[in-house]
Amino acid sequence: MRKIFSLIILIILALGVYICISEIPFGKPGTAVGNYYIEKGIEETGAVNIVTSIVLNYRGFDTLGEVTILFLASLGLGAILATVQNKTRGVITPPSLILTTACRFLFPFILMFGAYIFLHGHLTPGGGFQGGAIIASGFLLRYLGCPQKRIRQSSFVAIESLGGIAFIIIGLLGFTAGGFFLFNFLPKGVANTLLSAGIIPLIYIAIGLKVGAEMAGIIDTLIEES
Amino acid sequence: MLIQSILIIAFGGAFLTYILGKASSALRDFLAVLISVSLTVLIFLAYGKTGEIAFASFMNLPLVLRINHLSWFFAIAIQTVTTLSVIFSLSYMKGKERVDFYYLMMLLCNSAMLGIVLSGDFVSFYIFWEIMSWSAFLLISYNRGGALYAGMKYIVMSIIGSMCMLIGIMSLYSTYGTLNIREIHDLISTASGEYLLFISILFLAAFGVKSALWPIHVWLPPAHSEAPSPFSAVLSSILIKMGIYGFVLILYVISGAALYLGLGGGSFRYILTLLAAITIIIPTFNALMQDDAKRLLAWSSIAQIGYIILGISIGTSLGLIGGLFHFFNHVAFKALLFLAVGAIEYRTGTRDLNSLGGLIKKMPVTFIAVLAGTFGLIGIPLTNGFVSKWLIYKTLILNNHPFLAFAALVGTWGTILYSYKLIHNIFLGQLPENLEHTKPAPASMKLPFIILSVVIVLFGILPGIPLKLINLITASLGFDLLNINIWGIASESGPLNIINIFAAFAVALIVVWFFFLISGKKVVISQDNSYAAGIDVPKGKYHYTVDFYNPMFRMIKPYFRDYxxxxxxxxxxxxxxxxxxxxxxxxxxxxxxxxxxxLFLSILVISKIGLNLW
Amino acid sequence: MDFLNNYIFYIGAFGLIFIGLYILLTRKNLIKLIIGLSIVDTGVNLLIICMGYLKNGTAPIFSRKGLNPETMVDPTPQALVLTSIVIGVAVLAMALSLAIRLYQHYGTLDMRKIKEQKW
Amino acid sequence: MIIIITSLVITMLAGAIAACALRDLLSAAIASCLVSLAAAILFYFLQAPDVAMAEASIGAALVTAILVIAIRRTERQE
Structure with a gap:
């Protein structure tokens, strides 16, 4: 009964969506603000990757809010799961030597790849969020591969806090230098080189460390007592 | 400067009293009385002054204080009653809990009411109005228990009224760009009739709730009976009169008599007078059926409010004078009655009319006070109630409203009945055994009784004193100046001479006395003879204040429930x-x-497909 | 073929959204609901990216000389979706932690059996 | 080109339907991982490499990992 009802209203919705979408052509030219970003992006921010320049420069406040949400989510996760009692589960089969060794071998490379992604955020696809997620997946691999070795959560917290503080301090330095938050006060440099785009690489480093530590912390909290 | 200092002393004193109360209760009592008395003196000094001061600004709206005869008239009534109530509270509140809080709220309410009558724009008017409403709420629910429910009833209705007023104020501001009462008065003559009607109905709702006009009166009886007695006096005699002030403000100060009479083709005035007449009749007979003394007085307050609104809403000079004078008189005698019932409750511990009786020997001063109060309430000649009711009747008859006049008369008959019930069931009849050792009221309670009794009788004999001031008020509202002398009104339109009435009254009294003398010997029949055929009645078994007016109740009770x-x-x-x-x-x-x-999205889609709304 | 060229991405995006909604409507298991939520999330992201697409366009990165700004796809939806994905994972983690908490308390993940959240 | 995209979309939708239909929560989680993965490739075809990267690393990897951990802490069957 319920399924049929759901299907009927979904079909009605699909019909409406079809009528609306048929008026929107696929692959038409972009919006005016998008064109502005594309045309003036390099000149104004120095970042070759326009998406990066939007995320960190034009809409920097959004990113600050996003980072805050992420922080609050990890905080709330810890708070909710802090009171959960530890249930002893069945014995986990210890990983084999080959797996452990491979994990140990791969772990630094994954970290390095993540660092590469967020360092080159202004030049190539990727950035702080993606790099941070890759770093976190490296930690995930480590947790799965060598479960007996634990990283202390306080070090995650420290890195996370440092990343957040660095972001805000860089933003506030913009206040003193240029009069508004996240003002790009460093020299733009030559486009397409690593040392360009002013504060964007610095912020992406901060975000990358913060996101990586946060995601790894979330995984750590979830995996901790099971 | 004087107005500001009045308000600063009032508000500052209220909080100072609270803080001081934490240290010493004697000092707190002294300070409360001192502040009240000094405020009374200050307001007396402000007599005859007119002026306007912008003392602050709120979001680019200047907050204005102003004083004129109308404000002064209300302010002195407020302050007198509060002062007497505070003096009364000294012994009434002794030994109770949270007395600091009580004094704070009492003085805060008083300050807010002073602020209402002294404010010259609607922003400060609204702010003070809300302070008054909320402090009154806290005091009504002071006793907890049933009082909390009464307080909730009061505050919910009060908030609905305030919201109506807020809508009206915002509408006025968006239309005229100012909230100064004087400026709105100048601008409002350009308003269309519909807009004026809209504003008037909104304010009618706001002030009608506060002054307990008939269909929205239901908060008043529980609130008055549950509040502490000194505050009941304030509530009944002053706080609900803020609604009257609001009526005068919106009908005469802002609209003006000419605009008001033409409002909605005259139907607004017609409905208002009709409501006032209903407000007289129904609550009067409801009062008759109450067994709780304070509840009786509460219903009586609603009925008297009906008289005041009736006088005001007729829209003539004489009617306005009568309404305002009845307001002043009602302040005097209703405060007196509530305080007296409070004193009785203080001494006997009950206010149930069925279990009291025969207190005349035990509390003589209170009896005199209640006698004066009920005489004023009924309108016996030589008390002030007579003069104001006379003026109201006269207005109704002169303006060809025979049915309204009849309603007012019926109300007066009911008033006589319940006043007699009140005075008989408390003071006359047989003294129940458990009240044998009742002590008279303490001195701090007697003082308000004496002052208010003197006021009632003095203004009944010399009505010219207040009428002169009220005449100035009506003159400032655009009516003709009447010729007032100390004995009454000498104008052609509504002559009133208290000497003639006094003479007629005296002659009638002498004639009655004469007949009484020549009608032969009086036969004294003891109670046992008529009731128990000579057999001795055991004391305490028989108490004939119970089921007073019972045959009548059997007739009218089904029709006078609080529907x-x-x-x-x-x-x-x-x-x-x-x-x-x-x-x-x-x-x-x-x-x-x-x-x-x-589903919501689907409805949007269907409306898009079927109706093509956008 | 022309129809596919024009509508295949829309079909994918809306297909995801509707399947996710169907899961939300009919399933009772909390974790299944969360999976449905993440599928809806992906579908919406895909739809937003589709909105900014330009036929035969290039990615908005000036990685080499000679790239024509005229033919670049709109970067604004991409930036927004980047934000959306990260927030999505945060919300998902939060929801899962609540589900775990509920499981520890009631011993079940079935919405129908968790009576105390009903009236 | 269009054939690749169409097959990807079909894979994605099939994954979503599998996530809906499968009673085993772990399988459903893996099916939702498939959805994310296909979506990531579609993002790449839509000229959005940044988003594709984010979707692949966050949507496909981390979300699945969190889901699996959560399923492990609760119960596996629906």
Whole structure:
């Protein structure tokens, strides 16, 4: 009964969506603000990757809010799961030597790849969020591969806090230098080189460390007592 | 400067009293009395002054204080009653809990009421109005228990009224760009009739709730009977009169008599007078049926409010004078009656009319006070109530409103009946055994009784003193100046000479006395003879204040239930069950919530497909 | 083929959204609901990216000389979706932690059996 | 080109339907991983490499990992 009802209203919705979408052509030219970003992006921010320049420069406040949400989510996760009692589960089969060794071998490379992604955020696809997620997946691999070795959560917290503080301090330095938050006060440099785009690489480093530590912390909290 | 200092002393004194009360209760009592008395003196000094001061600004709106005869008239009434109530409270509140809080709220309420009558724009008017409403709420529910329910009833209705007023104020501001009462008065003559009617109805709702006009009066009886007695006096004699002030403000100060009379083709005035007449009749007979002394007085207050509104809403000079004078008189005698009942409750511990009786020997001063109060309430000649009721009757008859006049007369008959019930059941009759050792009221309670009794009799004999001031008020509202002398009104339109009435009254008294003398010997029949055929009645078994007016009640009781109260309770119940049904939409099942969202989207889609709305 | 060229992405995006909504509407298991939520999330992201697409366009990165700004796809939806994905994972983690908490308390993940959140 | 995209979309939708239909929560989680993965490739075809990267690393990897951990802490069957 319920399924049929759901299907009927979904079909009605699909019909409406079809009528609306048929008026929107696929692959038409972009919006005016998008064109502005594309045309003036390099000149104004120095970042070759326009998406990066939007995320960190034009809409920097959004990113600050996003980072805050992420922080609050990890905080709330810890708070909710802090009171959960530890249930002893069945014995986990210890990983084999080959797996452990491979994990140990791969772990630094994954970290390095993540660092590469967020360092080159202004030049190539990727950035702080993606790099941070890759770093976190490296930690995930480590947790799965060598479960007996634990990283202390306080070090995650420290890195996370440092990343957040660095972001805000860089933003506030913009206040003193240029009069508004996240003002790009460093020299733009030559486009397409690593040392360009002013504060964007610095912020992406901060975000990358913060996101990586946060995601790894979330995984750590979830995996901790099971 | 004087107005500001009055308000600063009033508000500052209230909080200072509270802080001081934490240290010493004697000092607190002294300070409360000192502040009240000094405020009375200050307001007396402000007599005859007119002026306007902008003392602050709120979001680019100047907050204005102003004083004129109308404000002064209300302010002196407020301050006198509060001062007497505070003096009365000294012994009444002794030994009770949270007395600091009581004094704070009492003085705060007083300050807010002073602020209302002294404010010259609607922003400060509204702010003071809200302070008054909330402090009154806290005082009504001071006793907890049933008082909390009464307080909730009061504050809910009061908030509805305030919201109506706020809408009216905002509408005025968006139309005229100013909230200064004087400026609005200058601008409002350009308003269209519909707009004026709209504003007037909004303010009618706001002030009608506060002054307990008939269909929205239901908060008043429980609130008055549950509040502490000194505050009941303030509540009944002053706080509900703020609604009267509001009526005068909106009908005469802002609209002006000419605009008001033409409002809605005259139907607004017609409906208002009709409501006032209903407000007289129904509450009068409801008062008759009460067994709680304070509840009786509460219903009586509603009825007297009906007289005042009737006088004001007729829209003539004489009617306005009568209404304002009746306001002043009602302040005097209703404060007196509530304080007296408070004193009786203080001494006997009860205010149930069926278990009291025969206190005349035990509390003589209180008896004299209640006698004066009820005489004023009924309107016996030589008390002030007579003069004001005379003026109101005269207005009604002169303006060809025979039915309204009849309603007022019926109200007066009912008033005589319940006043007699009050005075008989408390002071006359047989003294119940458990009240044998009742002590007279303490001195701090007697002082307000004496002052208010003197006021009632003095202004009954020399009505020219207040009438002169009221005449100035009506003159400032655009009416003709009447010729007032100390004995009454000498104008052609409504002559009133208290000497003639006094003479007629004296002659009638002498004639009656004469007949009484020549009608032969009086035969004294003891109570036992008529009731028990000579057999001795055991004391305490027989108490004939119970079921007073019982045959009459059997006739009128089915017709004079508080139908409005029942209507509102039914409304509340219906609303609660409706809300419960609405609440069941939130069933706690996530899938159902998603269905709501998707259904809403589907409705949008259907409207797009079928109706092509955009 | 022309129809596919024009509508295949829309079909994918809306297909995801509707399947996710169907899961939300009919399933009772909390974790299944969360999976449905993440599928809806992906579908919406895909739809937003589709909105900014330009036929035969290039990615908005000036990685080499000679790239024509005229033919670049709109970067604004991409930036927004980047934000959306990260927030999505945060919300998902939060929801899962609540589900775990509920499981520890009631011993079940079935919405129908968790009576105390109903009226 | 269009054939690749169409097959990807079909894979994605099939994954979503599998996530809906499968009673085993772990399988459903893996199916949702498939959805994310296909979506990531579609993002790449839509000229959005940044988003594709984010979707692949966050949507496909981390979300699945969190889901699997959560399923492990609760119960596996629906």
């Amino acid at each position: 409005m109260d029942e209507f509102y309770s039914q409304l509340v119940k219906a609303l609660a069950s409706l809300s419960d049904r609405v609440r069941r939409l939130y069933c706690g099942d996530l899938g159902v919530y998603v269905i709501y969202i998707v």
